Amino acid sequence: MRRERHRTLKAVSSTIGDLGEFGLIARLTARFPHTDDVILGPGDDAAVVRAPDRRVVATTDMLVEGRHFRRDWSGPRDVGHKAAAQNLADVAAMGARPTALLLGLAAPADLPTRWVEEFGDGLQAECAVAGAAVVGGDTVRSDSLTVSITALGDLRGGRAVRRDGAAPGDVVAVAGDLGLSAAGLALLRAGRAEREDACLAAHRRPAPPYAAGPRAAELGATAMLDVSDGLVQDLGHIAAASAVRVALRRGALRVPPALAEAVGLLNRIGATGRDPVDFMLAGGEDHALAATFPPDVALPAEWTVIGRIDEGEGVALDGAPAEAAGWDHFS
Numbered sequence: 527m528r529r530e531r532h533r534t535l536k537a538v539s540s541t542i543g544d545l546g547e548f549g550l551i552a553r554l555t556a557r558f559p560h561t562d563d564v565i566l567g568p569g570d571d572a573a574v575v576r577a578p579d580r581r582v583v584a585t586t587d588m589l590v591e592g593r594h595f596r597r598d599w600s601g602p603r604d605v606g607h608k609a610a611a612q613n614l615a616d617v618a619a620m621g622a623r624p625t626a627l628l629l630g631l632a633a634p635a636d637l638p639t640r641w642v643e644e645f646g647d648g649l650q651a652e653c654a655v656a657g658a659a660v661v662g663g664d665t666v667r668s669d670s671l672t673v674s675i676t677a678l679g680d681l682r683g684g685r686a687v688r689r690d691g692a693a694p695g696d697v698v699a700v701a702g703d704l705g706l707s708a709a710g711l712a713l714l715r716a717g718r719a720e721r722e723d724a725c726l727a728a729h730r731r732p733a734p735p736y737a738a739g740p741r742a743a744e745l746g747a748t749a750m751l752d753v754s755d756g757l758v759q760d761l762g763h764i765a766a767a768s769a770v771r772v773a774l775r776r777g778a779l780r781v782p783p784a785l786a787e788a789v790g791l792l793n794r795i796g797a798t799g800r801d802p803v804d805f806m807l808a809g810g811e812d813h814a815l816a817a818t819f820p821p822d823v824a825l826p827a828e829w830t831v832i833g834r835i836d837e838g839e840g841v842a843l844d845g846a847p848a849e850a851a852g853w854d855h856f857s
């Protein structure tokens with residue numbers, strides 16, 4: 527009895543160092559079921575994934591502890607969800623359906639086994655939302671914790687929606703939430719995350735509108751991207767690639783009630799002097815989709831029109847050049 531108890535306690539407090547590399551890999555991969563796209567999953571030198579379209583959409587993004595997440599601000603499941611979402615959103619932003627994901631994990635040996643298990647569960651849960659499977663990865667010991675994901679997608683015979691197709695006269699529209707994640711981060715920074723709300727949830731677990739990506743391609747979207755660094759900064763990439771001006775209307779950005787409430791609190795405690803719309807324009811980590819469409823396209827309700835494409839360059843807000851106050855890892 528006493529030995530049992532001892533073993534249970536040890537299991538609860540075990541680290542990935544106790545498991546060893548292959549024990550850890552087994553613990554992780556047991557959580558990743560196959561989908562119909564998977565011909566061969568983890569365990570061999572490489573995975574084999576179906577590509578019915580014969581064109582493969584491929585993208586990669588890293589999450590670095592301290593820079594993209596903090597373990598005292600986000601739980602392991604949150605980090606798993608976010609690591610998957612950040613990558614699967616890029617696949618959707620091409621107009622593709624995510625099929626597979628590869629997980630690179632660099633972690634210190636004293637990382638609790640439980641942390642990796644829950645991270646794996648979060649990763650798998652987000653993949654399931656998008657219809658993708660985790661098919662492989664790599665595991666190394668490191669002084670710091672880094673998650674590096676590669677995601678694959680299938681275009682199902684549709685067009686890849688690039689950043690360079692926007693034309694004057696097109697409308698600019700957004701699907702998904704803007705500003706909530708940045709407000710959640712500001713609440714965490716201000717030490718005011720005691721009450722769970724939509725902003726904290728959006729920051730910890732972004733919820734990209736995956737299916738809107740392929741649907742936008744079918745509707746005839748001329749350009750599209752996911753908003754990761756901030757709306758204005760990211761739309762600047764469409765403006766530059768398409769050699770057009772993105773003209774936004776501030777009044778078209780409808781402030782979600784949770785954002786208004788969070789920014790109200792932040793302003794009352796002096797943590798920010800900003801308007802909620804500024805969070806929508808410059809926030810970052812929204813993983814909403816922003817796209818341009820020809821003006822005659824009837825857009826379903828998941829899209830909100832926020833501006834139009836003009837001749838010219840850059841991003842304008844109500845006629846004046848907009849400040850691109852988004853995220854840059856090196857400035």
Ligand SMILES: Nc1ncnc2c1ncn2[C@@H]1O[C@H](COP(=O)(O)OP(=O)(O)O)[C@@H](O)[C@H]1O
Pocket residue numbers: 586587616754755
């Ligand atoms: N280290 C790198 N090597 C090669 N390509 C890169 C590297 N970093 C970024 N890129 C490419 O530059 C483009 C912009 O990157 P990024 O801003 O990270 O895109 P996103 O916000 O969609 O993740 C992408 O096409 C990406 O693949």
Ligand SMILES: Cc1ncc(C[n+]2csc(CCOP(=O)(O)OP(=O)(O)O)c2C)c(N)n1
Pocket residue numbers: 587588592593594595596612711754755809810811853855
């Ligand atoms: C501890 C912490 N500090 C700051 C941030 C905010 N932040 C980190 S990266 C980032 C931008 C998006 O990440 P990036 O690596 O640029 O993704 P990509 O554009 O490549 O999709 C933001 C807003 C955060 N999430 N966590």
Ligand SMILES: [Mg+2]
Pocket residue numbers: 586587
């Ligand atoms: Mg990237």
Ligand SMILES: [Mg+2]
Pocket residue numbers: 615616619751752753754
């Ligand atoms: Mg992107």
Ligand SMILES: [Mg+2]
Pocket residue numbers: 754755853
């Ligand atoms: Mg970025």
